[in-house]
Amino acid sequence: MIGEKIIYEFDNFTGLMPVEEFKKVFTYNFKLHWRSKDRIKPYIQKEKVGCYLIYNNNKEVIYVGKSSNCIRLRLIHHLFTNNAITVKYGERLEINYANKTKKLRIEAKYFSYTEIDKTDLSFVEVGLINKYKPKFNIKDNDSL
Numbered sequence: 693m694i695g696e697k698i699i700y701e702f703d704n705f706t707g708l709m710p711v712e713e714f715k716k717v718f719t720y721n722f723k724l725h726w727r728s729k730d731r732i733k734p735y736i737q738k739e740k741v742g743c744y745l746i747y748n749n750n751k752e753v754i755y756v757g758k759s760s761n762c763i764r765l766r767l768i769h770h771l772f773t774n775n776a777i778t779v780k781y782g783e784r785l786e787i788n789y790a791n792k793t794k795k796l797r798i799e800a801k802y803f804s805y806t807e808i809d810k811t812d813l814s815f816v817e818v819g820l821i822n823k824y825k826p827k828f829n830i831k832d833n834d835s836l
Contacts, residue, residue, distance in 0.1 A: 708747060708802040711771055718768060736764040736805065743817050744805035745824070746770065746796065753824040754799055758817040763805050771800055796828045 721731045740763045746755040759766040770793065808816050821829050 706804045706806070708751065708804055710802055711746075711800050714767070714803070715772060718772065734764060736767070738762055738764055740764065740805065740807055741810055741813070742806050742808040743813065743820060744803055745820070746800045746826075746828075747802040747804075748799045749801050751802065753820075753826045755796055755826050755828040756817060756820045756824060758808075758813050760810055760813060767803060767805075771797055771803075792828060 717732045717734055721734065724731050741760055742763060743756065743758045744763055744767060745753050746757070746767075748754050755770070757766055757770065
């Protein structure tokens with residue numbers, strides 16, 4: 693089993709969805725009461741679990757992510773919020789993710805997602821990162 697190659701095939705990705713349309717629905721619904729009948733049905737239902745891909749203008753994958761409880765909230769966090777995250781690795785390395793998410797927000801034009809069982813989520817995310825090599829995903833480094 694160790695060292696054996698695992699092939700995970702799936703073809704249930706949604707089509708490319710424009711970020712601007714997702715943002716319009718989100719901002720419109722955000723202003724309304726959650727019980728209002730005027731709310732627009734969101735692109736993604738709240739309970740969806742799986743992986744999502746974010747694309748640039750050229751439809752190249754620039755970010756791969758996973759969500760074990762709500763894809764919609766993860767996409768909102770990546771695309772519309774201004775939260776800065778700083779991670780420290782001892783005394784040697786400090787990474788501030790504010791610039792990364794700001795650049796991702798500027799470049800993101802489309803997204804797609806697929807529903808995946810929670811047990812396979814991490815494997816599929818790593819496989820997608822290795823397949824597409826998106827520029828905004830953190831690179832694994834054994835020296836950390």
